[in-house]
Amino acid sequence: MKLVCGIALFAFACVSFVTAEELKCTLKPADIPTAWLDMVDPCIKAMESQVKNEIEASMTYLAMGAHFARDSVNRPGFSKFFIESANEEREHAIKIIEYLLMRGQLTSDVSKLLKFPLRPKREEWNNGVDALSFALNLEAQVTGNIRDIIQICETPKTSTFNDYHLVDYLTADFLDEQYKGQRDLAGKISTLGKMMATHGPLGEFLYDKKLLNGEL
Amino acid sequence: MIAIAILSTLLVAASAEYCYNDVEAACSSRPLNTDAPLLANCNAKYGSFESLQADMQAYANANIETSFEYLLMSTHFGNYEVNREGFKGLYRKLSDKAWDDAIDVIKFIAKRGGRMNFNQLPRFKKNGKESRILELTELNSLAKALDTQKQLADEALRLHGQATQHSKQDASVAHYLEEHFVEKQADTVRDLAGHTNDLKSLLGDRDASVSVFLFDEYIKKTL
Ligand SMILES: [Fe+2]
Numbered sequence: 491m492k493l494v495c496g497i498a499l500f501a502f503a504c505v506s507f508v509t510a511e512e513l514k515c516t517l518k519p520a521d522i523p524t525a526w527l528d529m530v531d532p533c534i535k536a537m538e539s540q541v542k543n544e545i546e547a548s549m550t551y552l553a554m555g556a557h558f559a560r561d562s563v564n565r566p567g568f569s570k571f572f573i574e575s576a577n578e579e580r581e582h583a584i585k586i587i588e589y590l591l592m593r594g595q596l597t598s599d600v601s602k603l604l605k606f607p608l609r610p611k612r613e614e615w616n617n618g619v620d621a622l623s624f625a626l627n628l629e630a631q632v633t634g635n636i637r638d639i640i641q642i643c644e645t646p647k648t649s650t651f652n653d654y655h656l657v658d659y660l661t662a663d664f665l666d667e668q669y670k671g672q673r674d675l676a677g678k679i680s681t682l683g684k685m686m687a688t689h690g691p692l693g694e695f696l697y698d699k700k701l702l703n704g705e706l
Numbered sequence: 707m708i709a710i711a712i713l714s715t716l717l718v719a720a721s722a723e724y725c726y727n728d729v730e731a732a733c734s735s736r737p738l739n740t741d742a743p744l745l746a747n748c749n750a751k752y753g754s755f756e757s758l759q760a761d762m763q764a765y766a767n768a769n770i771e772t773s774f775e776y777l778l779m780s781t782h783f784g785n786y787e788v789n790r791e792g793f794k795g796l797y798r799k800l801s802d803k804a805w806d807d808a809i810d811v812i813k814f815i816a817k818r819g820g821r822m823n824f825n826q827l828p829r830f831k832k833n834g835k836e837s838r839i840l841e842l843t844e845l846n847s848l849a850k851a852l853d854t855q856k857q858l859a860d861e862a863l864r865l866h867g868q869a870t871q872h873s874k875q876d877a878s879v880a881h882y883l884e885e886h887f888v889e890k891q892a893d894t895v896r897d898l899a900g901h902t903n904d905l906k907s908l909l910g911d912r913d914a915s916v917s918v919f920l921f922d923e924y925i926k927k928t929l
Contacts, residue, residue, distance in 0.1 A: 513909040515843045517918060519787060545774070552809070553824060559816035561750040569816075573809060580805065584777070591784045600778045600785075601840045607767070608774060609824055 527594045530651050533643035534595055537656075541583050541603050543635050546611065547628055548579035553610035554621050565694070567701030568618055575625070582664070589659060618694050619683050626675040633668040636660055678706065723747050750819030754874035759820045761829070761865055762879075766811040768828030768861065772854055773804035778840040779847055790918075792925030793844060799929055800851065800894075804858075807887070814882055830857045844918055845905050852898040859891035901925065 555573035558565040587603070590596050596603070611628070615621040640660050643653040685693030700706045725748035732744055780797035783790040812822045842850060862883050869879040908917035 513845065513906065514912075514914040515845050515909065517843075517915045522787065549770075549824070552812070553822070555809070556812045556816065556822035559813055560821050561816065561819045576809075587777075587781050588784070591781065591786070594786050596781055597785045597787050598841065600782045601838050603778055603781070604774055606771060606774070606838065607827070608770060613822075613824060 528651065529593050529595060529653065529656075530643075530646045530649050532646045532648060533639070533653055533656065534590070536639040536642045537586060537590055537595075538603060540635060540639060541586050542605065543632060544579050544583035544586065545604060545608060547632055548576045548583065549608050550610040550612065550628060551576035551579055551625070553613045554615065554625070557614055558618075558621070565618060565698045567698035567703075568621065571701050572621070572625075585663075589656070593656070617686070618697060619679055619686055622675055622679045622682065626672060626679060629668060629672050629675060633665065633672065636664050636668060640665075681706075725749075750817070752819075753878060754869070754876040755818040755820060755879065757874045758865070758869060758876060758879055759815065759818075760823075760826055761868065762811060762815050762820070763823045763826035764829050765861060765865060766808050766815065766822060767824065767826055768830065768858065769804045769808035769811065771828055772858065773801045773808060775838075775840060775854070776801035776804060776851070779842065779850070782841050783847070790844065790922045792922035792927075792929070793847060795929045796925050797847070797851065800855075803894075810886060814886075818878070830861055844922070845902070845909060848898060848902040848905060852895065852902055855891065855895050855898055859888070859895055862887040862891060897928075 551572045555569045555576055557563060558569035558572065587596065612624065615624060640657050643656050643660075645652065682693065682697045685697060687693075697706075725745060728745045728747045776797045780794050780801060782788060783794035783797065815822055866880050866883045866888065868874065869876045869883065905918075905921055908914060908921055
């Protein structure tokens, strides 16, 4: 049998499909100039690891959504809010991936982009303020991660290549959303914190219904 | 006096699963001499959900894991060398679906008085390295997707079987699985099997590059 399935790794999976005739599973790659590939290594690595960070944030928000959905906790507004956040964080990871693809990256080893199994940072919270505060700290961490990437990609240690486009994208798109999101969380913690200080469960109950109806 | 105390303790124990009794005890003038949480029985648990919970948690986690595997498969088809918009979109769509399904299972668990446990490992996922090769050719990727969807569908059927077993019958779980999973899974499995066989017959060509290009365009239109 000819080696129609390309690299040995894929050979096994292909063979199981080869019955009477042989299949051409792997196509001959085209000749593509590489001069346009200008991203430098430390910057690529930093961006790739940001995919993990965004997914970890997503999983943590999902755990928050699950926690507040429980019968004994019963805060559907908080649950809805955090599940929306989980979806947004997943979208952020996809945006980073799309950016890397646009710049000609991720041509190999996509399996290493995430580390399985994917777990949240925590699974239980004491109350709404506790979860919102955890979220705010998580966002502050992510903001720090993005600032680090910007620094690495602006002045990489290994070369003089300043990645203007990437730095602009992260600044205009990601940092903008981070700062606005952080302000929103801080405001929520403030309002809810004040109410809960004097009217603990009642404050949280009322706030939850506001969240549920999108009145905040 | 002691006899009355013992009798009332026995009565509470005998009817321990009732929320109403918890409320009566909690609202009575006698102080509660227990460390148990207040109104512990005022929960949403009934039927056989408790015995099905771990499997449902594992199923949610299986969907999460599957979702991210699809996302990486989609990523691979999006790189400039492979450049297959159709396959990229197909796996992105499957990723989105598995993610939404995971969230839905988590909500269902909460509805039935349970709690999500992200450490409950999926039942059918292999932990070996070979299962995590996601840089696949077009046909290999379809094969992997088909196998994955069948595993998810089989697990839904197995869970359904558990939920309809005489001893731990729970029609609510069974109905949820039917409505939310079983029906749609049949469509997805059939579509992927069809795609795989279409592509198989196209790859018989001496030069399959044009066939794969056309097939990718077709996949893109079906999304
Ligand atoms: Fe984010």
